[in-house]
Amino acid sequence: MSLMQHTALELGRMIRSGEIRAVSAVRAALDAVEKKDPELNSFITVDGERALSQAEQAEKKIRSGELTGPLSGVPMAVKDNLCTEGLETTCGSAMLRGYVPAYSATAVRLLMEAGAVLIGKTNMDEFGMGNTSGTSACGAVRNPRNTCHVPGGSSGGSCAAVAAGLVPYALGTDTGGSIRQPCSFCGVAGIKPTYGTVSRYGLIAYGSSLEQIGPIAGNISDCAAVLETIAAHDPLDSTSVRRRDTHFTEALFDDVRGMKIGIPKDWLGEGLDREVRAAVLDAGARLTERGAVVREFDLGLLDYAAAAYYVIACAEAGSNLSRFDGVRYGMRAKDYRGIDDMYRRSRTEGFGAEVKRRIMLGSFVLSAGYYDAYYRKAQQVRRLIKNSFDEAFARYDVILGPVAPTVAPKMTEQTDDRVQKYLGDIYTVSANLAGIPGISLPVGVHSSGPPIGVQLLGNCFEERTLIRAAYSLEQACGRRGNG
């Protein structure tokens, strides 16, 4: 059995106790990558030499007592839209091929300071734009549970790497469900924190007002430990929040007695896979058995969420991605005549189709004469969605629902209908619009093969309640560890 079958916290304990060395854990991860990743394509960059030398350093610091944290010496991976000092960061785009940041993202830096060992950078939909991890310039990622299926996206590389046991945990980012949906497709756990909890400094922006960095791991305990490490106020990010309640691992106990849990009835209607619906209701039943009070209710506005999300995300993306112009870094076209032609050719060659589509969409919804009809309207919908969550959380501690309408589709089954594709995010985008935290947790397996996950949503800054509910559900489902 590979050491990578252990959870991150187990590995951390084994390393700290001297049972295994940090270098052995890293070797096990590198071996697993070498063996399995040619098929999965979950990594864009792997730097074994760097990882081994980091492991040596961590080992020394652990032995000298300088490093005592639960993640010390444990290998991990980071989504390729998070800057890593000295390690190529491409966002899965030809535009950034060869881009080596001089500093690490704050979340990555905090993990490194806690003794984490970075194995490499994981594959993703280009700039986070997609829900299949198929739009990467580095090729599509395959689902390790069944390689005929997509892993979901955009953090599909991180989720596949964890699900395949290449690393015990990884960082992902969630702009419209990009942690939660691939977690559910790959059968792993992940948290999208409250907006402002984890610094976005060093995250190459897609939808600035929507996205958060979060953990992906085999179970909720690992997720809580990682989130605890990366949640910190950062003066370099204006939207970063000062929080005192970030001792998430303290919430890891199995007690949901009296917890009020609401299931949005309107999320269980037409378009939802029958077995996924059953899994949500079954999760509700298990929580009821453990003492929670579970009710169905009307959340509303589901039909507007995806539209509002795509308008806002694309508007922000179009602007955020305008810095990729070939002037200062990244790709510059070889032949051009004049500055405008250089912009046009560099961006035409550097961006993939989905990125271009969203830039055009974003430019359109902000352009003179359309701003009110699209962007402003979308912001109004966003406000209404936030209001409806506020009302819901006045009555319920946690909302339970599906992560996606279906389980992971086959790579060959994918639709060319963009709207249909975008509607795959219908249950996840609301949390991003409202800024609330969400957890995706595997609860079962679909008769067609892929895992089924459910989603737990909480009010802003209520990750601890959410983690407690998720931990309890995880116990009820009898799961622990990877694979």
Add this chain to the structure above:
Amino acid sequence: MGDSYETVIGVEVHVELATKTKIFYGCSTAFGAAPNTNICPVCTGQPRALQVLNKKAVEYAVAVGLAVGCKINRRSAFDRKNYFYPDNPRNYQITQLYEPVCRDGALAVQTEGGKKQVRIREIHLEEDAGKLVHDDRAKLSVVDFNRSGVPLIEIVSEPDMRSAEETVAFLGLLRQTIQYLGASDCRLNEGSMRVDVNLSVRRAGADTFGTRTEMKNLNSFRAVARAVESERERQIGLLEAGKCVVQETRRGDDAGGRSFVMRAKEDAGDYRYFPEPDLVDLIISDDWIREIGKKQPEFRTERAKRLVKEYGIPEYDAEIITDSRHMADLFEAVCALGSPPKKVSNWLMGETMRLLKERGMEPEDIRFSPEHLSALIAMAERGEINGGVAKTVFAAVFDGDVDPAAYVAGKGLASVSDEDALSAVIRQVLADNPQSVKDYLGGKERALGFLVGQTMKATKGRADPALVNALLLSLMK
């Protein structure tokens, strides 16, 4: 013909704030550093960078707002203005479109036509862009990002001005106010104050505005005045010829006073403004405003009064000296070194003003140190140099901030005040000009002036003229 038209003028003034660091990050704003040395991930638009607002920039904006009678918005917000240009590192500029920090102020400007209120619509905070440098020979353009992210305020007036005189008076008062606040040095030639003029003409008495044009690249108040005059004439000429004024941006040609089309309205970009998601709303509390209000400095009127009271200089002098904060600061600095205030004020109002005008400079361009003016005044007072020499030395101080004592010694300009030596020179002059001596003794007063002149010439201008006069008279007796 032109008299039947009214000129309608509004201005947009960009002012670089005197913060030590940039508006959204900690790198320096120092002017004149080597290209791309005052830069950071934020102001070069690196993919990972995020912005954090500089508190001092907000304080300056609020201070200017208070000084020009604006309402301070308790909640304002930033927006992105999207356009591609290589000096714009993110290809969007962070500015305030929807909720500026200050609104609804006014300045009372004084012109020969009397006092007039010019309303200020808003003041908003934004970031400056980098600078493009074009090398035509190498067919190359390079970007210097030192200026990228320098905090700016843009002050937008209502179209309340009607003449070049009013426009320049408004701009002058605005600049004076901002300089007194220390919020900016407002140097037009270095670009720390940039003026865009919007101008339209209409038939006198009309109640709608004509089509306006915008003029940019005006790097002195004189250029502003010239641009207003010539654009007014150009627009009236078009209307008189039965043509239409086209809405466009024109670029001033400082040398010829003409202007050229920079950009027609059709080319004006669609900037796709939207709220900046990386910055939170700017909340300004009543307490903060009160605190900034308490720190407002002494403005021109109070300072002029104080100078009269404290230094005993005439009101007239005080008015002139306080017109520029820089000049007033210089005055007090020289006085503090022990120079007689009236002498200092004479030097500033006389030679300093003359040289500024001659060199086409503003008071802010003065580079000489108070110590050197003070030393010069002391040397003149002690009679070590005469008045004429003092002016020569002052010019050297003004241009190169030289040490006057060293300069006088080096050039051999010290007064000849040794009576014996001077008497010898005068005896020679008298001997060489017997006719003039005869004329003077015969009652022709003018001959004395000639003899004084000859003596000064013989001493290369270094003699004390009073002593020369006295010695001449006594030697001719």
